[in-house]
Structure formats: C-alpha cells, structure tokens
Amino acid sequence: MARAQGTPPTPGAETSGDSCLPAHGNGGYRVRHYDLDLDYRVGPNRLSGRATVTAVATQALSRFSLDLTGFRVNRVLVDGRPARFTRHGHKLRVRPARPLPDGAEFVAEVRYVGNPRPVAGPWGDIGWDELTDGALVASQPVGAPSWFPCNDHPADKAAYRIALTTASPYTVAVTGRLTERTRGAGTTRWVFERPEPTATYLMSVQIGQYVDVTLPGGPVPQRAAVPARLRESFRHDFGRQRAMIDLLGRLFGPYPFGEYQVVVTDDDLDDPVEAQGMSVFGANHVDGRRTHERLVVHELAHQWFGNCLTVADWRHIWLNEGFATYAEWLWSEESGGPAARVLAREWHGVLAGKPADLRIADPGAAHLFDERVYKRGALTLHALRERIGDAAFFALLRNWVAGHRHGTVTTERFTTLAAEHAGADLGEFFTEWLDDPRLPELPDQEAPVAR
Structure with a gap:
C-alpha cells in the first residue's frame, strides 16, 4: 500500500518476516535484477566484485539493508550518488544521499573484496566454499550472502546477469545461459544470463578443471x-x-x-x-x-518443485523436499523398480520407529532438512494420490505447476487446490498428515502405477 503523501521515510526492515529464518532477507523493497561482475583467484581464494542491484521501494525509505557476510566494502552508490553505509553482523546498512519515495525504482552499486567463506549454521557450512582445486556454491538456505550482497529470502525472486573472470585452465559454470566467453592473457571471462525469476539461494557458481x-x-x-x-x-x-x-x-x-x-x-x-x-x-x-x-x-x-515453484516462507519446505522425494518413487515405478506404494509402505515403517515430534507443515529452522520432512512429505503425497485417484492427483500436480510458474507457493495454496481437484473437504486429511506430529496410517487401497 502506498504511503500518504508527505509521510516521512523510514528505515527498511532488517528482517524478511520469515517464520523460520527471520534474520535473513530484508523489508522495504523488492529486487528486480542483480548484475554481478566478479573476479576470482583460485589459489588465494580471493573474490572481488561489483554488484549492481536494481530494486523497487515498497515504502518510502531513508535507509535499507542488504545481506552480505565477510568482505571489505569499498564503496556504495545509490542511483549514481555515493551513499553512507555501515556493517552490522551480516547486514550492510545503506543510507542514500536522498530518501527513496514509495514505489521508486533505484539502483544500488556495491564494490567489495575479500576471501569468501561459507556461512555457518545448524545445517553445516553453507555458501561459497573452496574445493581442492576450484570452488563451489551451495547456498540453501542462507549462503547467498557469502558471495554477493542480496535480499536473501526465497520469496524475493529476481533476474540475473553474472560475469566471472578467473584463470583460463578452469571451467566456470553458473546457473543460466552462457552468452559470452572471452579469453585474455591467462584469464577467461564468462558471462551468464538468468532471465527467469530466481531466488538468491538458487544462484550458483562452480569452478573447476x-x-x-x-x-x-x-x-x-x-x-x-x-x-x-x-x-x-x-x-x-x-x-x-x-x-x-x-x-x-x-x-x-x-x-x-x-x-x-x-x-x-x-x-x-x-x-x-x-x-x-x-x-x-x-x-x-x-x-x-x-x-x-x-x-x-x-x-x-x-x-x-523448489526452483520454478519456490516457497514463500521456509516453513513450507516440504513442498520442495516431499515432492522431490516422491519423484524418486515415481521414477522407480517407471524404470522397473519398486512401485511407489511399495516404497511408501517401507518408509512408513521406518518413520513409525522415529520420534513423533515434528510438524511437517512447520518443522522449525533446526529441522528444515530432517529426513522426516522429506519422507513424510512424500508419504503425504502418496496418501493423497490413493485418496483421490491418479487422474485427479496428476491433474492437480500439473495445475499446481502451471498456476504458479516462476512464482512462490505455500502449503495453504496447495491444500486448497487439492480440495478443488478432489471435489471434497480435505481439511482433516491434511491436518493429520501435515500438522499432527503423530504418523497417520496409510490408506488401504493401492494406487496404480503411473504411466
């Protein structure tokens, strides 16, 4: 909602409002495009970058913040003018020379240099990491600030252009279409375009021989x-x-x-x-x-599931991992392995022996990647398939993807669409499978093999 004319600008929130990871991501603006010009030296693990972030203010702003860990920030410009900036934890606080009106598009340019390091978390080290000979980026869920300043929340999807220069013996692979490769004196510059709306954690750089x-x-x-x-x-x-x-x-x-x-x-x-x-x-x-x-x-x-359809809040992660796990079972059916119903029974038995203390619909930050999120998420889908039948189930999945293409999704949107395809109230079903920590029994009927 636009602010009333004359309302003084306020600092942008240094939180995304995410229920699991509120400290990552920022409020007050939405990013449209990242343009990253990077130079990486493999031996000393030295990265220098110029990030140009094109965004739109969603309120009048006197200040905004970006997520960035480590690095020395040498300069920040907003709309071509030098801006004051400070660092606080993994936040880069930027105060433009002139306040930004609500709805205004603005361009922030950040020049930075340093030795990239992954971000420590309860799931291990996440982000830019050194290999024995090269580097990789694995950013899920909060590793993107380990290599570029960003609004690090999955719901703020943007387009990207990334140029990276490194020693010529190395191959560079970046998420996107390679549009240019220019060899210089001992180095090669690689340029990639990612036009589809993309979450920060899904941008990746891979460097190796x-x-x-x-x-x-x-x-x-x-x-x-x-x-x-x-x-x-x-x-x-x-x-x-x-x-x-x-x-x-x-x-x-x-x-x-x-x-x-x-x-x-x-x-x-x-x-x-x-x-x-x-x-x-x-x-x-x-x-x-x-x-x-x-x-x-x-x-x-x-x-x-995860990339084209991206969760609007990390608590919905079962929509990524449960669906990808169920795809494993569908491939097993297709390729001559055990049918999904067989794998479902096996995994139901495994999960029955584990503690019943996790809500799949909201597992909490520490349990985002718990095996139970993956397997019980897949079991939920299989139970739904048996409940409504193959025709309605696969029509649901196709409509789910088509209706949210390159957008963000939530559990509530999925359960609502599922009820529409079932032609029945599925509230109790989803409460048992997604909200109740106790493991429900699988339906008795057996779903046919998908063909």
Missing part, C-alpha cells in the same frame, strides 16, 4: 561439467536422465527452464545440491553402477 559432456537431447539442451577421470562413469550413471525429464514433464508439466546442467566436483560432497537449471554432485555420487540414481531424479525434480 572439468571436461564438457553432452547428454542425449530432449526438450532442452543438457550438458555437464565433470572431472575427466569420471567421464565414462558419468555417462552411464546419468544415461537415463533424458527419460527422467520425459517422465517428469509428462507428470508435472514441461521442464521450466531453457537448459539443464549437471556439475560433478572432483571432491566428495555429503549431498547433491540443486540450483536454478543446475544440479551439483560430488565425485562420490558417480561410480559407474547407478548406485545414486535416485539422487539424479531428486535433484532434477527440484527444477519444478
């Missing part, structure tokens, strides 16, 4: 950057990715981006990581035997 691998075609180009020693094993382990895209496209709707890239680091990683139009795996996830194929489809499914 990789070889390019082209995967079989499909609705969009598929490419990969992998260590040379893993090239043949990778071709086997990811050889059915085209079939996965075809299946998920049939069940959920068309693949939502213009490309899909896989990066395999030469180091081991605890878990794969999704980014916008990209998934990142460790060397330990490639063994030539498709041991980790479920993870391949899990990360791919995040392109629909």
Whole structure:
C-alpha cells in the first residue's frame, strides 16, 4: 500500500518476516535484477566484485539493508550518488544521499573484496566454499550472502546477469545461459544470463578443471561439467536422465527452464545440491553402477518443485523436499523398480520407529532438512494420490505447476487446490498428515502405477 503523501521515510526492515529464518532477507523493497561482475583467484581464494542491484521501494525509505557476510566494502552508490553505509553482523546498512519515495525504482552499486567463506549454521557450512582445486556454491538456505550482497529470502525472486573472470585452465559454470566467453592473457571471462525469476539461494557458481559432456537431447539442451577421470562413469550413471525429464514433464508439466546442467566436483560432497537449471554432485555420487540414481531424479525434480515453484516462507519446505522425494518413487515405478506404494509402505515403517515430534507443515529452522520432512512429505503425497485417484492427483500436480510458474507457493495454496481437484473437504486429511506430529496410517487401497 502506498504511503500518504508527505509521510516521512523510514528505515527498511532488517528482517524478511520469515517464520523460520527471520534474520535473513530484508523489508522495504523488492529486487528486480542483480548484475554481478566478479573476479576470482583460485589459489588465494580471493573474490572481488561489483554488484549492481536494481530494486523497487515498497515504502518510502531513508535507509535499507542488504545481506552480505565477510568482505571489505569499498564503496556504495545509490542511483549514481555515493551513499553512507555501515556493517552490522551480516547486514550492510545503506543510507542514500536522498530518501527513496514509495514505489521508486533505484539502483544500488556495491564494490567489495575479500576471501569468501561459507556461512555457518545448524545445517553445516553453507555458501561459497573452496574445493581442492576450484570452488563451489551451495547456498540453501542462507549462503547467498557469502558471495554477493542480496535480499536473501526465497520469496524475493529476481533476474540475473553474472560475469566471472578467473584463470583460463578452469571451467566456470553458473546457473543460466552462457552468452559470452572471452579469453585474455591467462584469464577467461564468462558471462551468464538468468532471465527467469530466481531466488538468491538458487544462484550458483562452480569452478573447476572439468571436461564438457553432452547428454542425449530432449526438450532442452543438457550438458555437464565433470572431472575427466569420471567421464565414462558419468555417462552411464546419468544415461537415463533424458527419460527422467520425459517422465517428469509428462507428470508435472514441461521442464521450466531453457537448459539443464549437471556439475560433478572432483571432491566428495555429503549431498547433491540443486540450483536454478543446475544440479551439483560430488565425485562420490558417480561410480559407474547407478548406485545414486535416485539422487539424479531428486535433484532434477527440484527444477519444478523448489526452483520454478519456490516457497514463500521456509516453513513450507516440504513442498520442495516431499515432492522431490516422491519423484524418486515415481521414477522407480517407471524404470522397473519398486512401485511407489511399495516404497511408501517401507518408509512408513521406518518413520513409525522415529520420534513423533515434528510438524511437517512447520518443522522449525533446526529441522528444515530432517529426513522426516522429506519422507513424510512424500508419504503425504502418496496418501493423497490413493485418496483421490491418479487422474485427479496428476491433474492437480500439473495445475499446481502451471498456476504458479516462476512464482512462490505455500502449503495453504496447495491444500486448497487439492480440495478443488478432489471435489471434497480435505481439511482433516491434511491436518493429520501435515500438522499432527503423530504418523497417520496409510490408506488401504493401492494406487496404480503411473504411466
């Protein structure tokens, strides 16, 4: 709502209002576009950057804040004029030379330099991290400020242009379409465009000595950057990715981006990581035997659930992880493995032996990535499928994706749409599965295999 004319400007809130992670993200404006010009030296782990942030004030502002950890900030401009700035924790507080009216578009330019480090949290170290020979970015949920100043909340999705210069022996992979690659005296400048609205945590940079691998075609180009020693094993382990895209496209709707890239680091990683139009795996996830194929489809499914459809608040994370986990079970059905109903029964038995002390609809910050969020989220979807039948269930998923394409979503929106497709009140069903910590019984009937 616009402020009354003459109302004095106020500082923008240094909180997003997120129920799980309120300290990350900021109020008072919305970002439209990030333009990042970065220079990275691998050996000393030295990053210098110029970030140009185009935003719109949602109230009259005397000051606003950006999220940024570490780094020395050398200069801040707002609409081309020098601005005063201070640092407080991971907040960069900026006071423009002139207050910003409600509704005004403004451009903030931040010049910074330093040694990027991941952000420590209850889930481990998150963000820009050094590899044995290179670097990677894995930002979920709060690691984006480890490499650029931003409004670090998933609901504030923006477009991006990222230019990164580093030593020429290294391959650079950034979430987006490569538009330019210019080789200089020992360095190469890579430029990527990400036009779709994208959450900060889904922007990623990968730097390593990789070889390019082209995967079989499909609705969009598929490419990969992998260590040379893993090239043949990778071709086997990811050889059915085209079939996965075809299946998920049939069940959920068309693949939502213009490309899909896989990066395999030469180091081991605890878990794969999704980014916008990209998934990142460790060397330990490639063994030539498709041991980790479920993870391949899990990360791919995040392109629909998490990336295209992004949670409006972190408490809704089951909409990311439950859906991606259920995609694993659907792929198992398609590829000749156990049917989803079999996997559902198995995991129901596993979760029955775990503490019943977690609400899936709001697990809390410490439990965002708890296994129960993933598996019980998938069980909720399977129970819903059995409750309403395949025709209504998969129509629901396709409409869910189409109706919120490149937007933000909440549990309430999903449950409302589910009731519309069911033609029945599902309030008690969702209360039992999402709000009650006690694990409900699965429905007795068996859902048919999706074809």
